[in-house]
Amino acid sequence: MRSGISQHGENLYPAFPYTSYALLSTDHILAIRAYLRTLAPVGDPSPANDLAFPYNQRWLMRGWNLLFLASNPMATDPSKDETWNRGAYLVEALAHCGECHTPRGLMFQRKQGEALSGGEVDGWKAWNIPSDPESGVGKWTDEELTAFLSTGHAKGHGPVGGAMREAVDLSFSKLPAADIEAIVAYLRTVAPVKSDPALRITGKALQGQRSLEKS
Numbered sequence: 001m002r003s004g005i006s007q008h009g010e011n012l013y014p015a016f017p018y019t020s021y022a023l024l025s026t027d028h029i030l031a032i033r034a035y036l037r038t039l040a041p042v043g044d045p046s047p048a049n050d051l052a053f054p055y056n057q058r059w060l061m062r063g064w065n066l067l068f069l070a071s072n073p074m075a076t077d078p079s080k081d082e083t084w085n086r087g088a089y090l091v092e093a094l095a096h097c098g099e100c101h102t103p104r105g106l107m108f109q110r111k112q113g114e115a116l117s118g119g120e121v122d123g124w125k126a127w128n129i130p131s132d133p134e135s136g137v138g139k140w141t142d143e144e145l146t147a148f149l150s151t152g153h154a155k156g157h158g159p160v161g162g163a164m165r166e167a168v169d170l171s172f173s174k175l176p177a178a179d180i181e182a183i184v185a186y187l188r189t190v191a192p193v194k195s196d197p198a199l200r201i202t203g204k205a206l207q208g209q210r211s212l213e214k215s
């Protein structure tokens, strides 16, 4: 879970978000395993990956991991309250928002210093979500963000689509209200980054995706 190594010793690619799970506590990883073990096993073999050279050279990930993988679980910040710390852990580790919302560099690494300022997944724009008023969600109220994260729509902002719909339907909609509140509290403190507003328009034109126009 933390090092991105499969049960057969192969390096995994960060499409499996181990770069975020590297921050999980050991207790939480073991709790996930305990739950998975109670699920009915399914015997179907997993389909093989179909990657062309050089992307099938998994050992290259060893060097990548040295450069870009965190080596310790996330530490609590004693200068911040419990809600903020819970939110930081959810956003950065467990709910791995940055795997989609942080822009990536040439080596597919998440760009330092531009956290959560907008990425791309499956051809969808994963918008800038810190509180810049124009390119981020600075103009959304806490109630709107809470509704969006827990139900996939908020007055003037919904409905959600793409990978975020899956994230909401399968995961965030099942979180207790206190966890959503913690996510919102933390998100409000992430340094806003101004991104190119044209990014939003391109996304919409390409996909018919939700855009600023919705508000």
Ligand code: HEC
Binding pocket: 090, 091, 095, 096, 097, 098, 099, 100, 101, 121, 124, 125, 126, 127, 128, 129, 136, 137, 145, 148, 149, 157, 159, 160, 161, 162, 163, 164, 165, 167, 183, 187, 209, 210, 211
């Ligand atoms: C698997 C990828 C993925 C993950 C994980 C993910 N998001 Fe998203 N998110 C997206 C995509 C794609 C969109 C655009 C959806 C759309 O336009 O309908 C989006 C949209 C949003 C929006 C709407 C922004 C706007 O301006 O319209 C917010 C807010 C948001 N995500 C917050 C979060 C938070 C907070 C987390 C973690 C708790 C998170 N997302 C995790 C992919 C993801």
